[in-house]
Amino acid sequence: MRLFSLRTFVWLVSVLSYVILSLFLIYSLNQRAKSILADHTLNMLKNIVNKEINEKKNVQLMI
Numbered sequence: 001m002r003l004f005s006l007r008t009f010v011w012l013v014s015v016l017s018y019v020i021l022s023l024f025l026i027y028s029l030n031q032r033a034k035s036i037l038a039d040h041t042l043n044m045l046k047n048i049v050n051k052e053i054n055e056k057k058n059v060q061l062m063i
Contacts, residue, residue: 004012
């Protein structure tokens with residue numbers, strides 16, 4: 001007497017592969033989202049620094 005039938009084994013393998021692929025996709029999207037957020041934050045910081053530098057240049061030109 002077999003513990004698992006072939007149909008049960010195929011179902012189990014397909015469900016496990018679906019779960020593994022889903023987790024990998026979620027992980028990949030999470031990494032991409034972190035990368036996009038980091039790029040956006042870096043661009044915001046660059047803009048703030050450039051704005052401060054330009055304001056200091058304008059103040060020096062006025063003097």
